[in-house]
Structure formats: C-alpha cells, structure tokens
Amino acid sequence: MTVSYNAEIPLDDSYDVVIAGGGPAGCAAALAAARHGAKTLLLESSSALGGMGTSGLVPAWCPYSDKEKIIYRGIGLEIFEKVRAGMPHLKETDVDWVPIDAELLKRTLDELLTAAGVDVIFNALVTGVGADTGPSGKKRIRYVVAAHKGGLRAWGGNVFIDCTGDADLVGLAGIERLFGDEKTGKVQSATHCFVLTNVDEHYYRAMPTQHSSNPKAAVYNLVKSDKYPLIKDGHFCHGLVGPSAIGFNAGHLWDVNPADPRNISRALMQGREIAHEFQTGLKEELPEVFGSAWLAQTAPSMGLRETWRIIGDYTLTVKDYIERRSFPDEIGRNCYFIDVHRTEQKKGTLEPGEAEAPEEQYQPGESHGLPRRILQVKDGENILAAGRNVSTDHRVLASVRVMPVCFVMGEAAGVMAALTGKGRDIRDVDTGKLRDTLKKDGAWFG
Numbered sequence: 260m261t262v263s264y265n266a267e268i269p270l271d272d273s274y275d276v277v278i279a280g281g282g283p284a285g286c287a288a289a290l291a292a293a294r295h296g297a298k299t300l301l302l303e304s305s306s307a308l309g310g311m312g313t314s315g316l317v318p319a320w321c322p323y324s325d326k327e328k329i330i331y332r333g334i335g336l337e338i339f340e341k342v343r344a345g346m347p348h349l350k351e352t353d354v355d356w357v358p359i360d361a362e363l364l365k366r367t368l369d370e371l372l373t374a375a376g377v378d379v380i381f382n383a384l385v386t387g388v389g390a391d392t393g394p395s396g397k398k399r400i401r402y403v404v405a406a407h408k409g410g411l412r413a414w415g416g417n418v419f420i421d422c423t424g425d426a427d428l429v430g431l432a433g434i435e436r437l438f439g440d441e442k443t444g445k446v447q448s449a450t451h452c453f454v455l456t457n458v459d460e461h462y463y464r465a466m467p468t469q470h471s472s473n474p475k476a477a478v479y480n481l482v483k484s485d486k487y488p489l490i491k492d493g494h495f496c497h498g499l500v501g502p503s504a505i506g507f508n509a510g511h512l513w514d515v516n517p518a519d520p521r522n523i524s525r526a527l528m529q530g531r532e533i534a535h536e537f538q539t540g541l542k543e544e545l546p547e548v549f550g551s552a553w554l555a556q557t558a559p560s561m562g563l564r565e566t567w568r569i570i571g572d573y574t575l576t577v578k579d580y581i582e583r584r585s586f587p588d589e590i591g592r593n594c595y596f597i598d599v600h601r602t603e604q605k606k607g608t609l610e611p612g613e614a615e616a617p618e619e620q621y622q623p624g625e626s627h628g629l630p631r632r633i634l635q636v637k638d639g640e641n642i643l644a645a646g647r648n649v650s651t652d653h654r655v656l657a658s659v660r661v662m663p664v665c666f667v668m669g670e671a672a673g674v675m676a677a678l679t680g681k682g683r684d685i686r687d688v689d690t691g692k693l694r695d696t697l698k699k700d701g702a703w704f705g
C-alpha cells in the first residue's frame with residue numbers, strides 16, 4: 260500500500276552552494292566554497308560534523324603520505340594537523356595511521372566551519388529534491404527538502420554537492436546511481452567501531468602487534484573460540500585515541516543495507532553485541548592490557564564502507580589505478596591501497612580482506628590522479644558529488660573512500676561550486692582556473 264503526501268514547505272533559496280552530508284568530504288567542500296565567497300549551507304542528518312571520523316568512531320586517519328612525502332594537502336591537511344596538535348602523545352612527524360580524538364575533531368570542524376561563515380544545520384536528513392531540466396538538457400536541482408524536528412524545510416541554491424556517502428541527493432533527483440560490486444551487487448562488509456577505556460597504556464604499548472597480519476594475534480583465538488560467535492574474522496585495527504582509551508575498528512557485519520529500516524536497525528544492535536564480545540574476549544586473552552577495560556562507547560552510526568555511488572562524467576577504474584594514470588584535469592592524487600573488505604564471509608579463513616594483485620601494489624612515491632570528472636554527476640547540470648560516493652568502479656572505491664582522499668575531493672568540489680556562475684553548468688568552470696585555485700590553496704597534484 261502507498262500514500263501520497265503533499266505539504267506546503269518553507270523555502271530559503273538564498274544560497275549559492277548547498278551541501279548534503281557533513282563528513283570529511285562535505286566539511287572540506289563547505290570550507291572551500293565559503294572561503295571562496297559562496298554563501299554556503301551544510302545539511303547534516305546527525306548531531307555532529309565529521310561523518311565516519313566522529314559519528315562512526317573510525318579510530319585513525321589513513322596515511323597522509325606516499326611513504327616519501329605528504330600527498331593529501333590543503334584543507335584535509337589543515338584539519339589533520341589541528342587535531343594531531345591537540346593530542347599530546349602524537350609527534351609532528353606522525354603522518355601515517357595517526358589516531359583520532361573524535362570529540363576534538365568535532366570541535367575543530369565546528370570552529371573552522373563557523374569561522375568560514377558556513378551555515379550548518381544539524382539533525383536535517385535530506386529526504387527530497389526539487390529538480391527540473393536545465394538549459395543543457397541535464398537535470399538541474401532547484402532545492403532540497405530536509406526533515407527536521409521543526410518540520411520539513413526546503414533550501415535552494417545554485418550548485419548542490421552530494422556528500423552523503425550514499426549518493427542520496429542524486430537518487431532523490433531521480434538520477435541513476437550504482438550499488439556495490441558490478442558482478443554480484445554486494446557491498447564491502449561493515450564494521451561498528453567502539454572505544455574501550457581504562458586500558459593499561461603501558462602494557463598496550465608494549466604488547467606484540469595485534470594486527471591481523473600477525474597470525475599469533477589474540478583476535479585469532481577469539482575467532483576460533485565458540486564463546487564469541489559474532490567475531491567471525493581477524494579484522495582488528497586499533498589506536499590510542501585518548502588517555503587509556505583505545506578506539507577499535509574491528510569485526511565485520513555483512514549485507515547491511517541502510518535503506519532497509521529493519522536491516523540497519525538489526526545491524527546496529529548486532530554491532531553493539533560484537534563490541535561487547537570483543538571487550539569480554541580481550542579481557543580473557545590479554546588481561547594485563549584489557550583486564551579492567553570498560554566499553555565506553557559504540558559508534559552512533561554504523562560503519563558502512565560502501566553503498567551507492569554516482570555515475571560521473573568519468574568513472575575511475577582499477578585499470579587507472581594499476582597504470583598509475585595521470586589526467587589533464589586532475590584535482591588531487593591518491594596512493595592508498597585497494598582495501599577491499601570481503602563482500603561475503605569466506606568460510607575457513609581468518610583473513611579479513613581480499614588480497615591485492617602484485618601490479619596493484621604501489622612503491623613509495625607512486626600515486627594516481629583524481630580527475631575532476633569523477634565528481635561531476637553525468638546527468639546533472641549543477642550537481643557534484645564528493646567522498647565515498649564518487650564515480651569509480653567497486654574495486655577502486657575501496658581505495659579512494661578513505662578520509663584523506665575524501666577531503667581532497669571535497670575541497671575540489673567546493674571550489675568548483677563556488678566558481679560556477681549563476682544558472683550555469685558546473686562544467687563551465689575552466690579546468691586551468693580550478694587547478695590554479697586549488698594549488699594556490701595548498702593542494703598537491705601533478
């Protein structure tokens with residue numbers, strides 16, 4: 260059964276740039292747009308900025324360097340350095356796999372976006388889009404509708420940037436988006452991150468590596484034990500996120516679909532159970548480190564590595580990755596490894612991820628380009644995307660989805676949006692001008 264629902268909705272169409280989603284991509288996009296003079300609105304469905312880095316409790320930044328130099332620069336580096344500086348146990352030379360204090364990251368983003376003049380609206384889930392056909396014959400978004408405690412509200416603007424991670428804006432505009440693996444339709448497994456406090460820091464620092472790359476890691480005993488049925492593979496990443504506080508990105512859940520209300524609700528409950536199994540199991544396996552540990556928090560949001568993505572003017576493929584390809588319109592570069600968390604649980608293995616092919620493995624100093632066209636929604640005139648939902652194939656998404664890369668893509672989308680003339684197509688922005696502006700702002704690419 261269906262119902263039809265009509266409503267008179269207040270509209271504020273005073274904005275130049277409207278961004279849906281305030282994760283790494285959305286925050287970088289908002290900062291870049293506002294700093295370039297655009298009146299910018301950021302709609303965020305949760306109560307904090309930072310996306311997976313805060314509401315997802317992801318405990319560490321993926322590497323900022325290509326093992327020779329820092330390659331993710333500009334706004335992403337500015338945010339990273341501010342947060343690192345506020346964590347006294349970290350050094351200025353720490354650039355790879357640096358832990359995140361999620362509360363500090365939230366406040367840092369609040370301060371930066373406020374200072375730049377971005378209007379941030381929390382608890383605003385974008386649930387509708389008003390679009391028609393623009394002069395180019397492609398879809399032109401006129402306004403978005405967000406559900407808020409105060410009722411439905413509509414916000415209009417010149418350019419719209421989809422930073423929801425799920426290509427929500429694009430889907431709501433009636434434009435085709437893709438989901439998961441091209442062959443199977445499956446997405447990478449999810450992880451519900453959590454924090455244990457009251458950990459013995461001295462023993463934590465001294466213990467042998469507990470990464471799944473060590474076959475003697477304690478997590479393997481948890482996987483083999485009948486006592487922890489929800490710990491199904493050896494995925495076990497962690498970092499010191501505060502005094503005696505360890506953030507965990509550990510365990511997996513499969514077939515999680517955020518668009519299915521019952522499925523995602525069940526997954527969140529199961530994620531909390533998994534965190535509790537880890538707490539109990541680690542107490543038993545590594546008592547000197549975790550004997551008195553307390554499960555302080557599970558993430559407010561489920562950790563989804565992959566859902567929907569846009570179809571862009573260009574789709575970045577694993578072939579581009581293997582060829583270390585450069586592009587004349589590139590707006591950044593990437594070297595993170597192809598980090599595919601299995602789409603299906605594999606029986607009899609403790610390894611959490613899919614192996615990379617030898618030709619996919621980058622040497623120090625190697626990287627590939629990120630063309631602006633992967634941010635441009637093919638069937639949209641004034642619609643950009645940045646972050647986890649850009650135009651790539653399933654395999655290369657497992658590389659470009661991580662936070663330093665999302666910052667780089669977000670910043671480029673924000674600048675492109677700010678440079679787009681009133682009523683114009685985002686493609687009218689001159690590539691040379693875009694790249695010069697980004698470089699002047701500190702970005703790095705070939």
Ligand SMILES: Cc1cc2nc3c(=O)[nH]c(=O)nc-3n(C[C@H](O)[C@H](O)[C@H](O)COP(=O)(O)OP(=O)(O)OC[C@H]3O[C@@H](n4cnc5c(N)ncnc54)[C@H](O)[C@@H]3O)c2cc1C
Pocket residue numbers: 279280281282283284285302303304305307308309310311312314315317318319320321383384385386422423424425427449450451452508561562563564645646647648660661662663665
């Ligand atoms: C379990 C897990 C572990 C990871 N580990 C690492 C790691 O160690 N290091 C690393 O760098 N990266 C890691 N990543 C990847 C990285 O965290 C994400 O891919 C990255 O945060 C994506 O950035 P984003 O801005 O595209 O999306 P997100 O961070 O997902 O942010 C999207 C934001 O949009 C909001 N939103 C969604 N829909 C709507 C809507 N309709 N209306 C309004 N707001 C909306 C969300 O609330 C959220 O705040 C991990 C990811 C996961 C899931």
